Amino acid sequence: MRAEIVTIGDEILIGQIVDTNSAFIASELHKTGISVFQISSVQDERNHILTALKEAESRADLVIITGGLGPTRDDITKHVLCEFFNDHLVENTEVLKHIEHLFSTYISTPISDLNRKQALVPSRATVLKNLYGTAPGMWMQGTKAVFVSLPGVPFEMKRLFLDQLKPRILTSFKRPVLLQRTLITYGLGESAIAERIADWEDVLPAHVKLAYLPNLGRVRLRLSLKGTDLPALEQELNNLTESLKSRISDILFGEEDGEALEETLLKSFSHRGMTLSTAESFTGGRIATQLTSVPGTSAYFKGSIVSYATEVKTKVLHIPEELIRLHSVVSEEVACAMAQQVRTLLNTDIGIATTGNAGPEKGDSDSPIGRVFIGVSSPAGTYALEFTMGNHRERIVQKSVHKAMELLQQEILKF
Secondary structure (H helix, E strand, C coil), rough: CEEEEECCCHHHHHCCCCHHHHHHHHHHHHHHHCEEEEEEEECCCCCHHHHHHHHHHCCCHHHHEEECCCCCCCCCCHHHHHHHHCCEEEEEEHHHHHHHHHHHHHHHCCCCHHHHHHHHHEEEEEECCCCCCCCCCCEEECCCCCCEEECCCCCHHHHHHHHHHHHHHHHHCCCCCCCEEEEECCCCCHHHHHHCCHHHHHCCCCCCCEEEECCCCEEEEECCCCCCCCCCCCCHHHHHHHHHHHHHCCEEEEEEECCCCHHHHHHHHHHHCCEEEEEEECCCCCHHHCCCCCHHHCEEEEEEEEEEHHHHHCCCCCCCCHHHHHHHHHHHHHHCCCCCCHHHHCCCCCCEEEEEEECCCCCCCCCCCCEEEEEEECCCCEEEEEECCCHHHHHHHHHHHHHHHHHHHHHHCCC
């Protein structure tokens, strides 16, 4: 089964915003066994949209459209859909009540006729309720494909997709079984890994795909199997996974199971009832930001001290000035002290700290740009590791955040 995604909006085509909606939709469809054949971005212009819809219908069983559902004149998606389906707009009472509720409860400005017009939908459309916004989703059956129109606001679209559209897709289409497993590796680039396992990869069956997903210091290896016999696929996936692990055991960190590392950390810490704090220097709170991007992180993450300046390290974290003078602010000793101190000050089981030189200037240390130390303190002991992260500031910071997350996962697995 094939799907296409069509995003509508001039703001995408002029680079004003990044199209994150397509990435999310494609990922979710892939999980259901539906292959995305093409992704297109078109202007808020009638002919352009009509052409995109006609072409998508000729290739796909499911066409998902995002954007162009707002209250302003340039939001024409519903009108074009009516033209495409030879339909007309009607007022949906439930959508209108929802819009009025949103305005009376959460929005300070008075509701306008433009806002009320968002309750107009094609007469043959099945409405998908948008709990967080005024533009509803719509499901329309075409002659060759199903068309689904979703709001373009990412948080509205994601919630609507997961709560309403995905269950409908699962019950409406016959799909192949799709199984995936992702192995996380550190310490070796994708080309070196590919060379190491070339003979193994060369004999993979046609229904098995191996994808290399590199990202700043780590490479994820995703095995995907598609077929109809679930028990046989599960057994095959287990066998292939173990075989691949034996080839990369020295660089293997673990399995991702389709979730981000911060989600894995939430489960690991919560399962053990342990807590975490961070002391960040050159990473500037990035570790804390990544950890708290996952709902429920407050169950284990108590807080962070962003000791960007040396003065904050000495006055807030109480790092002895003599220690800094003897070893430099960018050192193993200071990283260990930061991890220990934040753990003590915030009363957590584990503390992690970063100190380093991300450039472009050397700052309070003579350490070369790219040299960083990450310190970890827990009931198992305190240590710090040194890394060289290159010479590009943003890459130094993000690679260090990834490494810190890796070290946290390794540490929590000790308990």
